[in-house]
Amino acid sequence: MKNLMKLHTLLLMLFVSTALILGSCKDDDDDIVEGDKTELNALIAQADALAAGVTSADYPQSAIDAFKATLQTVKTASADKLTQVQINNLVTQLTEAMNTFNSQAYGYIDEALYLNAGWHFDEGTGTTATAYSTVKHVATFYRGNTVILGNDAMMPSWTNGVKGGKAILLNKGAHLEVPYTNSFLPANITISVWVKPDEIYEHNYILSQNYWNGYKLQTQGGGKPFFTYKKIDGGIIDADNETDASVKVGQWTHLVVSVNSTTKELKFYVDGTLTKTWTESDKNIGPLLQTLENPQPFIIGGVATDAELAANFMEWTNADNLGYFKGAIDELKIYNIALADGQVSKLYNDEKP
Numbered sequence: 001m002k003n004l005m006k007l008h009t010l011l012l013m014l015f016v017s018t019a020l021i022l023g024s025c026k027d028d029d030d031d032i033v034e035g036d037k038t039e040l041n042a043l044i045a046q047a048d049a050l051a052a053g054v055t056s057a058d059y060p061q062s063a064i065d066a067f068k069a070t071l072q073t074v075k076t077a078s079a080d081k082l083t084q085v086q087i088n089n090l091v092t093q094l095t096e097a098m099n100t101f102n103s104q105a106y107g108y109i110d111e112a113l114y115l116n117a118g119w120h121f122d123e124g125t126g127t128t129a130t131a132y133s134t135v136k137h138v139a140t141f142y143r144g145n146t147v148i149l150g151n152d153a154m155m156p157s158w159t160n161g162v163k164g165g166k167a168i169l170l171n172k173g174a175h176l177e178v179p180y181t182n183s184f185l186p187a188n189i190t191i192s193v194w195v196k197p198d199e200i201y202e203h204n205y206i207l208s209q210n211y212w213n214g215y216k217l218q219t220q221g222g223g224k225p226f227f228t229y230k231k232i233d234g235g236i237i238d239a240d241n242e243t244d245a246s247v248k249v250g251q252w253t254h255l256v257v258s259v260n261s262t263t264k265e266l267k268f269y270v271d272g273t274l275t276k277t278w279t280e281s282d283k284n285i286g287p288l289l290q291t292l293e294n295p296q297p298f299i300i301g302g303v304a305t306d307a308e309l310a311a312n313f314m315e316w317t318n319a320d321n322l323g324y325f326k327g328a329i330d331e332l333k334i335y336n337i338a339l340a341d342g343q344v345s346k347l348y349n350d351e352k353p
Helices: 002-031 038-053 061-078 084-103 146-152 306-313 341-351
Strands: 115-119 128-130 138-142 157-160 166-170 175-178 189-197 204-209 215-219 225-230 236-240 253-260 265-270 273-279 298-300 327-335
Touching: 038 061, 038 084, 061 084, 189 204, 189 215, 189 341, 204 327, 225 253, 225 265, 236 265, 236 273, 253 341, 265 341, 273 341
Parallel strands: none
Antiparallel strands: 115 327, 128 138, 138 175, 157 166, 166 327, 175 298, 189 253, 189 327, 204 215, 204 298, 215 225, 225 236, 253 265, 265 273
């Protein structure tokens, strides 16, 4: 009988304790001032869409699994009644997880670190184009050489870009000039640009830094991209991608050229695909010259300033071989690394129409 009374007493104590705990939890929950989940819900929806579209072709499977696990943790936590501080913490947690996940994509490029200069050319008005890169390099419109071209010399104008924005349209010597900076001559370099030529000819210069004393990128008569640069040891490298009709009249084409001073390779890409690799044994590839004796402005759509033409090249320059681009240029970028194949492919896929 005593044992039965003890059991009843224990059950009663357990019941009272449970009621007190539950009552306490209920009181604590009632005391919470719930915050605004609008930002959190929108971020979860964005993360859900990202998670739904990823495949192991774009990200390592381990990165996909980790991201989805964090997303589920945040979604579970968000179902509870939360303070604004707790909500803000979840927003931070999920934002960091998304940033980390995006950085693990095959072909990811950290432009804050590696992009020395980049122009979208989306202004659509005015006579300057400002870089979107960390350093806001300003490219100013210049009319073609009037000594050679006379009244035919033209100024750059705006036209439709490769993907819904704007681009610059050039002809009759029209070009843009950017004040010189050493950042245009990194030890390793990748140049990425979209071009839509109105004409294929030998001197269709897309850009230049001190002509062959720095580097120049052009297309030649066969429609091949052609790159020239000066090495630290003073040697000059001339190379093309050895593929005729890589660039066609009236058609947007994505061109990339890179120089890797470590592997001593020069690579050409057309529309995201590697078309030619030149090595040290082929052409004695080496690092770019990084100090110029007479630095000139960086030229977009041309080969030299009027002053440089007059000082060095007027004896052989005429209206037929002036060396300026004829057509449209868009999405120009200069990186301080030699991009990997996957990075070039991703760049093309991100920018293509």
